[in-house]
Amino acid sequence: MQQQERLAEFKKSVQNKFNVYNSLFLNLPYENIENVGMLIPLLLDQSEKGLSNGLNPKEILENFFENYVDTKSEKEQIDFMFRIIQYVERQVVLYDSVEDAAFPKLHKHSSSLSLKDYFQLVEKNNSWDTIWDKLSSFSARIVLTAHPTQFYTPAVLDIITNLRTLILEDKIDEIDVGLQQLGLTSLINAKKPTPLDEAKNIIYTLRHVYYDAIGDMYAYIKASVGAKNFENHDIVKLGFWPGGDRDGNPFVTADITKDVVNELRLTLMKCYYNDLKGLLNKLTFKAVQNPLQKLRSNLYIAMFDSSKDIGYEDLIVPLEEIRKILIEKYQGLYLKDLELFIDKVKIFKVHFATIDIRQDHSMHTKVITEVLIKKGFIKNNIDELPEEGLIDILLHENLQLVAEDYDDEIVQDTIKNILQLQTIQDKNGEEGCNRYIISNSEDIYSILFVYALFRWCGWADKKITFDIVPLFETMNGMDTAQATMKYLYNLPEYRAHLENRNNRQTIMLGFSDGTKDGGYLKANWSILKTKEELSTVCEENDIAAIFFDGRGGPPARGGGKTHRFYAAQTNKVANNEIQLTIQGQTITSTYGTKEQFIYNSEQLLTAGLSNTILGKEITISETNRKLVEELSNLSFKKYDALKHHDKFMPYLENMSTLKYYTKANIGSRPGKRGNKAKLELSDLRAISFVGSWSQLKQNVPGYYGIGTALKTLDDDGRFEEAKKLYEEVPFFQALMLNSMMSLSKCYFELTSYMKENEEYGAFWEILHEEYKLSKAMLLKLSGMKILMEKEAVSRESINIRENIVLPLLVIQQYALQRIGEGTEYKELYEKIVTRSLYGNINASRNSA
Secondary structure, three states: OOOHHHHHHHHHHHHHHHHHHHHHHHHOOOHOOOOOOHHHHHHHHHHHHHHHHOOOOOHHHHHHHHHHHHOOOOHHHHHHHHHHHHHHHHHHHHHHHHHHHHHHHHHOOOOOOOHHHHHHHHHHHOHHHHHHHHHHHHEEEEEEOOOOOOOOOOOHHHHHHHHHHHHOOOOOOHHHHHHHHHHOOOOOOOOOOOOHHHHHHHHHHHHHHHHHHHHHHHHHHOOOOOOOOOOOOOEEEEEEEEEEEEOOOOOOOOHHHHHHHHHHHHHHHHHHHHHHHHHOOOOHHHHHHHHHHHHHHHHHHHHHOOOOOOOOOEEEEHOOOOOOOOHOOOOOOHHHHHHHHHHHHHHHHHHHHEEEEEEHHHHHHHHHHHHHOOOOOOOOHHHHHOHHHHHHHHHHHHOOOHHHHOOOHHHHHHHHHHHHHHHHHHHHHHHHHHEEEEOOOOOOOOHHHHHHHHHHHHHHHOOOEEEEEEEOOOOOHHHHHHHHHHHHHHOHHHHHHHHHHHOEEEEEEEHHHHHHHHHHHHHHHHHHHHHHHHHHHHOOOOEEEEEEEOOOOOOOHHOOHHHHHHHHOOOOOOOOOOOEEEEOOOOHHHOOHHHHHHHHHHHHHHHHHHHHOOOOOOOOOHHHHHHHHHHHHHHHHHHHHHOOOOOOHEEEEEEEHHHHHOOOOOOOOOOOOOOOOOHHHHHHHHHHHHHHHHHOOOOOHHHOOOHHHHHHHHHOOOHHHHHHHHEEEEEEHHHHHHHHHHOOOOOOHHHHHHHHOOEEEHHHOOOOHHHHHHHHHHEEEEEEEOOOOHHHHHHHHHHHHHHHHHHHHHHHHHHHHHHHHHOHHHHHHHHHOOOOOOOHHHHOOOOO
C-alpha cells in the first residue's frame, strides 16, 4: 500500500510537474533553441525505435538529420548536436530540482523507519535505559570526498536551490525566469578545477545545508530523550577529503592542505557570525551586551583573517556565561535559541569538518627509502635491510627530517605536510585534522612507515595525536589484514600509541578498488569477512574497532541503499561507529538539501542503533556462509577471466569514454595513478573505470559473474539453496538488490552495433550474454517479474532520467563512431564526447 501511495505522489509531484516545467524550455534564450526544444522528443522517439530495431547511433542520427533537421553541412550538424547536449544538461538540472523539491512529500510515504519512529518504539516499550549508553556513545561520520563526478559550480547550485523553492510554491512565472537564468549560466568549469576549487564547492554545501541540518537534527534528538541530559555532540560528524587526499593527485600539496583547513575555519566563523547576529536581535538585555559584542567582534575578525586564532574556549566560555546570565536575570528568555547555538559550537568547534590526510603506501615507501639513503642506513633499496633491522629503525631511531634536504617533490612535500600538521591542529583543534589514511595497505609497513615519519617530523618525544588508518582495498590486502593488525598489536610501541588514542583503531575498507580487483560479489563478501576477522582480533586485544567504508556512488563502488547495507551487517562486525565516504554527485543527490541530509543521516543512525533498539542480531549460519563463499568464488572466476581477456583493456580504451574522463574539467585528480605509457588495470582509477562502463550503459562491475554463479547452482539442481540464502541472509539480499539496480541502468541496445566490430564484436557478446543471464537469474532468485519491482519510485525515477539522456548518449556513441572512422572534425567530435559525459553523470546521480 505504501509503495502505491509513494508512486501516486511521485507521479503527481515529480513526473507531472517535470512535464509541465519542461515545456518552458521551448522559450530558453538559446540561438534556435525553439527548434531544438521541439525536436528533442522526436529525437528520443527516433532513438528508442531505431535502437530497438537494430539501427546503430550513426544510422539513427543520419536519418534524423536527413528527415527532420535543415542542416546543410557536417559542421552545422555538429553545432546542432552541441545545442541538444546543452538542452539535455538543463533538463537534468530541472528534473533534479523537481525531484528534490518533492522529497518531503515522498518521504511521508516511506516504509523506512525514522529516528522519530524508533524513539516512539522506545517510549512505548519504556526501554530508554536499554539504548541510552549506545545513543550516548554512537556516532556516524559522513566523509565528503572530491572525486571527479561532482562539478556543479556554486552559481548553478544557487539556481537549483532557487528552482527547488519556486517549484514547491508552483510559481510558474518565476520558474520561467529561473530557467532563463539557467539557460544563460554555464554548467561546466571553463578550466580544470584546482583542489582548492573542489574544496570550496563542497564547503558551500557545508555552509548552506549541513551547518543548520546537523544543528536541527541534534536539537531534535536532545528534545526526544526527555529528562535525560543528552551530550553526545559527536553523534553526526563531518569528515573532509578535498585538500587532504593526495592519493594519485599531485596537485594536492602541503600548501593546499593549509589553505583548505583555513577555508573550513573561516567559513565556520561566518556561520557562527550569522547565528550570533540573529541572537543579538533577541538578546537585547543589558547584562549580556558586553560578552555578546566582544564575541561578535572576535568572530568578525576571525571570519576574514586566517592568521587570527580563535579557539574553542574563546567561543564556548562567553556563550556559557551568557547562558548563565539569561537564566539568573532574564527568566531564561530565548534560552532555547541560545542553546541551539551553543550546541552547534560544541559540534563544529573551530574546525567545521575533520580533514583527513590520505596517501598511497607506495609514496611512503619512496619517502622512507630516500630518508634511509640520506641517513646512511642503505645504499639503494630498503630490501638491503633485514626485517628486524628495518622495524628497529622505524620504531627506535630518532631522526630529524628537513623537507629542503630532499630533491624529489613527493618526498619534500610529504615531509613538509607532516611537519605542518601540529600547526593545523593548533589552529583548527585536534579534531580539525587527526587521521592519516594509507591507501593500498597490504602489510605492517603501511602503518609503520607513517608511524616513523610522524616520529621523525616532530612527534618523537610526544604523543602522536593522529589515528594511523590502514586502507585495505585489494584482495591481497584484505587477505592479509588480520595478520597485519595482529602483528602491530603485539608491538609495544604501536600498542602504546593506541593507548594514547583511547585504544581505538580505525580501519578503512575500500569498495571501489576491491570491486575492480575481485568483482562485485567477491569483493563485498571479502570485505564483510575481513571486518569480522578484524573485529575478533581487535576484541582479543581490547581494542575498539572502528570501520571506515570507502563507498562510492553506484553499487559497483560500494553504493546503493546505504541503510540496507548497514542494517545487514552481522553481529560479528564491531558496531562502535558508522563511517563512510560520500562521493561525487551523491553529495548533492543524497545529502544535498536539509531534508535529504537529515533523512539519510537518520537512516545511518537507525541502521547502527537498530540491533540495540529492536533487540535483534543478524547471524549467518555456517551452511549459508559456505554457500556465499561458493557463489563468490564462482562469480570471481567468471569476472577474473573477463579481466584477463586480451580485449578487456583495449575495449575500454578504444570503445568507451575512458580516455575522455581526464579531458573533462570535472575534477583535479588524474584519471589513473602514475604515468606509465601502457594503461594497466591496477593503475586505473575506480571512478573512471566504473564511470566508463556506465557511459556505455553496460555497468559491468555491478553484476558481472553473478549470473554465471547462480546458473551453476541451478544446473546442479541446487537453486532452492540460493533462494533460501536470499530469504535468510539480509547481507546477500542487499547485494543482489544492488546488482538489480546496476542491471536496471543497462541498455545494451545502445552499443549493439559493436557486435559487428571485427576486433571487439566477440567481446561485446561475452558482456551481453552475462548481462542477460544475470538479469534472468536474479529475477528467478527474487521471484520478481521486473527489476526493482518493489522499489517502484526509484525504478520510475531511473526510467525518466534514462529517457532524458538517451538522445545525449546516442550523440555520444555517434561521435565515437565518427572518430573511429576518421574525420576532419575529429577535435570537435572529441569535444562532443567529453561534453556529453556531464549530463549523463548528473542524470545517473550515482554513476561513478
